[in-house]
Amino acid sequence: MTETAVKKAKKWKYYTSLSFVVPTKEHGDVKQSLMTQLYQIGVYGIWNSNAGEQGSYTPNQLQSLVRKLKKAEEKGEIKDLEFGREITVTDETGFFTEVE
Numbered sequence: 886m887t888e889t890a891v892k893k894a895k896k897w898k899y900y901t902s903l904s905f906v907v908p909t910k911e912h913g914d915v916k917q918s919l920m921t922q923l924y925q926i927g928v929y930g931i932w933n934s935n936a937g938e939q940g941s942y943t944p945n946q947l948q949s950l951v952r953k954l955k956k957a958e959e960k961g962e963i964k965d966l967e968f969g970r971e972i973t974v975t976d977e978t979g980f981f982t983e984v985e
């Protein structure tokens with residue numbers, strides 16, 4: 886009889902919304918924002934309240950995006966970085982769920 890490997894549940898932290906400003910020479914300061922909604926199969930995100938800029942993400946991708954944005958702010962590439970509510974998500978059940 887073979888043993889089946891037990892999948893260890895993972896946890897991710899990310900923010901349900903974020904915004905930042907990109908300084909540009911051509912257009913001045915351009916504000917960018919992202920709103921997200923967690924679903925069992927992934928995360929829906931929409932940029933700048935524009936239906937043409939929507940997509941599907943994983944909690945891992947959003948966690949990585951947050952790290953990249955923090956580094957970009959430190960380097961002066963963006964400014965006024967703001968985050969909404971932070972949530973923790975797990976895949977313990979096989980689906981993404983928020984941990985209370």
